[in-house]
Amino acid sequence: MTREDAKKNVRVFLFFAGVTFALFIVRYLVSFFVINYGWLMGIDVRNHDFIRFYYEEGQKVFSLQTMWLRWDASVYKDIALRGYEWAGEETFKYSRHGWFPLYSYTVGMLVRILPFYNLEAWVVYAGVFLSNFSFALSLFVLYLICKELNVSQKAMKLFFAIFILYPWNYFFTLFYSESFYLLLTSLCFYFLLKGWYLYAVIFCALSLATRPTSLSLAITVALWIFYKDWLAGSFLKLKILLKICAKYLIYFLIGVTPVFIYFSHMKVITGDFFAVTKWHNIRNHNPRPFRIFIRWYEENPFDMRWGSVFNLVLLILSFYWLGKNWRLIRSPYTLAYLSAFLYTFLLSSNGTPDSLTRYMGVNFALFMLYAIYGSLGKMGGCKLGVVLAIMFLLQNIFLAFHVGGVAFYSF
């Protein structure tokens, strides 16, 4: 890498960091119109928050902390503070084990290293910081991937504009593992493309300790490395074959180590090495492919959230674009696409519709990258501007209505 390249990379990273910060500010300003409910978070926000706009009987609170602490975020926070020890009712005994530990563990370590006294509050800020920083960094890694794939400048700009304004990337700002996971998977793909497999395996292992659905990524990485070695004819010579076997053994050990540690931890605190696999049964979930769509229509036939529909349309479009560029399907990069597909539709099909779109958001970068690659020429600047404006508007309407729930009705 030349000095000029390095300077350019620094500029690009600073640009992405600025964009992330701007998004954070915009979302925060939107939160002025959102009423959050303190009890959802299980924390007493009265004492700990930086900024409080409105308070009434301990229930309705405008706050930075609660704004970034919705849904599963309270679980991540709890794990970061207290680990997985759970002595509640049997029904919920395993309920946290599906949230893999690396993100919460990193936040917990970060807070414990720094001299913060009020952990309950600072763990939230540390988590939000880690999420936003990871998002900025993963944008930069995606930029490097684009360069590695020789994506044109125009296509690259479109890709980043859509990715940044994509409504569900709101979760990248929250106290959620999504952006951290995105960073790890992006790094994994980047090193795969570069051919530096050791680092790819390390980041794959770390992503597996962050979200269980990364199993599909692990399969993809294994197939990819095997495919490359096969193409190189490495299995034909005995000496090289031995070397490769040793290499595979090391990769395997690296891959399973974080998960092994997590499972061993579970063994110590619950007495069950495979406690992680049981939480679905206990919560009466019944994971099976495409279940989400079935349940969706069974339970809420008329309750289609526009966000989910929007994501579905994008997904179909990406398939359409990919189909038009059939040549790409025969490239090894198809494995990455396969991974994204497996991830979204097979492994993640037991959540709610919103969760599904959120999961899609994590791998949205990869979807869009393969979709846009080589297909931009037909889209004019005017159309692009309209699309971006609509997305930006939708993003903030989503934030105000969807996140705030009944915010406007309360006024």
Place this chain on the structure above:
Amino acid sequence: MDGKFNVCNVMLNKKFLFEVFVVFVYFLLAGFVYYREVVAIKAYKKDFTDYLLEYKDLVEFDQEKSLKANQERVCGAEVLVEGYYSKRPRIKIPSGFKTLLVETDPARLEILDKKLRIPAQFILFTNSDVGLSMFDLSFEKPEHAQLHACAYKDKIPASDIMKSYSSRLLESQVYVAFFDSGTGQVSIKRLR
């Protein structure tokens, strides 16, 4: 480097050496995490179980009263030992357990918040005005103990205080010994 595979070539390869270093650091970190999250916790649990067995001998259990006490169970706490003492209990804190007596005077909460930064494995509660003088406390290693005078001036239910503190504590492995000199209740609870 002539491209021919032999041990010397591999060993002199800087890239290879760096990769070995990375793998070494990776497993070193993994080992550290394994020790912290698996080995240390296992050892801690064993220590605590031994301690509980010792503690049980010191408490004279009254089955009927214990059942009654279960009704005011603290939310989120698992009761490990519960009973009523009929004699003045001697509590021997084994080495390695740090002890905190929690102060409920609001004026001193600020100080205690900072104290709670220190991982507290053991907390003693009492809602007695007499407080500490009720008990003979002995420590194998007194320098490990952190004691604070404790008095419930406002008669705040101890369960409320425990609940509020349970959400602030650092470690998941927190056990609480609960003494109520008024009713004679003794219990050890594990916070979730």
